[in-house]
Amino acid sequence: MSLDKLAPTTPLSDLKVLELGQLIAGPYCGQILADFGANVIKIEPPGKGDSMRQWGEVDADGEPVWWNVIGRNKQSVTLNLREPQGQAILRSLASQADILIENFRPGTMERWGLGYDVLSRNNPGLIMVRVTGFGQDGPYSDRTGFASVCEAMGGLRYISGYPDRPPVRVGISIGDTLAGIHGAIGALVALHQREKSGEGQVVDSAIFESVLGVMESLVPDYDRAGKIRERNGGFLPGIAPSNAYPARDNRDVIIGANQDSVFRRLCAAMGQPTLADHPDYATHRARGANQQAIDDAVAAWTRQHDAQEIVDRLAEAGVPAGLIFRAPDMLADPHFNARKSIVMVPDRKGKPLPMQNVFPRLTKTPGTIRHAGPQLGEHTNEVLKGWLDMNDAQLDTLRNSSII
Template identity: 40%
Template sequence: MTTPEPILPLTGIRVITTGQILAAPFCSTLFAEFGAEVIKIEPPVTGESNRGSVSFAQDNRGQKAITLDITRPEGAAVFRRLADRADVLVDNNRPGALEKWGFAPDTLRETNPGLVTVRISGYGQTGPYKDRAGFDRVALAFAGITGLTGYPDRPPVRPAYFVADYGAGMFAAFGAMLALRARDQTGKGQDVDMALYEAVWRMSGTHIASYGLQGKDRERSGNYMPGVVPAEQFETSDGHFLVINATTPRAFSKLCEAIGQPELVHDPRFAPRTNLMQNHAAIHAILGEWVGQRPLAECQATLDQFGVPATKVYLMEDIVGDPHFADRHQVLSVESADYGHLLQPGVVPVLTATPGRVAHRAPLLGEHNEEILLGLLGMQPAELEGLKAKGLV
């Protein structure tokens, strides 16, 4: 007897999305992975500009797709019918685009009072910069992370991942869940206004507090984070890089034991803790010498034995071959229309009773036209054929 599949937590929620590129599709796919029906709306013929790319295949997995020209009156009327049947609308066009097309959220809520509208943009829907164009890298710079990343004698460096786009997608999904919860209490929908830069800014930690206290910016400092000691990456004798992060008194004590120098805990260079912070170069030099005399496997085994936080600096080949990633299903092989099966990140977060899943690959352009337009909206075949003839779908 087989165990029935659990009902996913967002089963019964319908999301429609006009989003493109990264942040909005990613936000929408998070919904799909936990059971929501997500309907992606794209322009006929061309689809969204990112279609055909590897990122499209990954960031739109689990969604359904229809084609619809929402900029023309007949297409706009169909869009409104979809909006009347939706719980959430996700959009990341420039501020004012929905209003230009006749879809101001408040007007959509005239016929669907509970609609939650998620609006993702570079700078938000308000403020003096709201009409500026914004992409991930611009948002990173505006939020301050670029200026702090890199070495002091070199230009700033961008992070290797799209932190703003994916961060905004996560915060936007979280905001939508809050709005849906509020709807449970009030029966009314609302807007979720998510700026790319604000996702990064919210993750900036205490940098602004330090600025407020000291009245000056922290300079770029490479891998060293002021006050976070010891924490650095060191090259092993067999040519790998190992990160050690033992920044609490207890972790530092364990680290000193692990490298066979327990007396360092009481060394005046490193005690009290203010001295340790001032002499970070000295402790890092000691650790670098210890790591440099040993292969990675020995270093990792020793540090694990003593409970010291440490790991190899992973590359993709390490991640794909790692048993922990595999055990937690964090490397998936997902079908795609253009590339065969693609390796992709797993579903996050992990829920123990109702875990998410990737239901299916990213959709083909207009793949679900008949299912949505004939099924959900109840169009007659002749009406759909008429829309096709006019180039509206």
């Protein structure tokens, strides 16, 4: 695995982005734009920086690892936005920016004199991406909205886990990530509209709505059929066979064969071709009504074979199947390696660090990982000199007054 250098240029390289967000949701939006070449200036509080610099596991040197990923491809500028002088500098930077990302509580930017009405006066084309828990308006808008709460209110938490136990959370902050993705999509849509109108706008990306948006037909199912989707562990009701099945070597194999033709191929691979014609299993609805029976039949077969043997046999038969991967499995897998799904990126000390590549893939202008998360304030002088024509004396004054 090596750093992907397929594209000399990237599709968003002409964009200037200011990222004021902290933690995950806003910074993930910035990560997406930076991965595709945008010049993302990460504005951080002097002295401590984004809390993400301290989150997650640490390496052998005591350095947090996660920052290398979520801060990648960005430039770090320190600026105290709680001080009038820092706010004035931000207004000057925003006058030259295409996009500004923030994920403070609603009203914070306005209290600092940095609301969209102020920033857009000198830059009518500015697009402001505002990522919050509950959005910019409504009765909950002023609440602190962490992903765990918003995932619960968006419907995800209730359906996650097993029916005889309390709801569980997904093992990552998926609500934050979804809000960041929706924020990036909104920014690109707003950019396209700006090409036609010349005007910017606000992108309001709420975590609870980003979760709600991927809840499939959960709401209309209730309205039209009176059906409340429940927790069901490793399967979806009425979708069979599609579950985790035990193998002889105590590993689980995920098999998805709920489509009629695929189920027929599974039955043949199991050595039970006539099972596909049984009236209890011949159609999608019949299999859904007899889900436990068909799962038992598949599990009885998988218990006779090792997990990798099952996956190989079903792959040859055209049946979706796979092992449950952990990080070491991904690093060792030939498909991950062939597609460079994980690449090696030098960390701040020059040590190679594996991390997920840029997705999705573009055939002509793919994104690239140019560097890992930067040191705090590493680019402050460069940006303030380049964007605002400041000199060394001005920078020293700002530094001595704790503005940068």
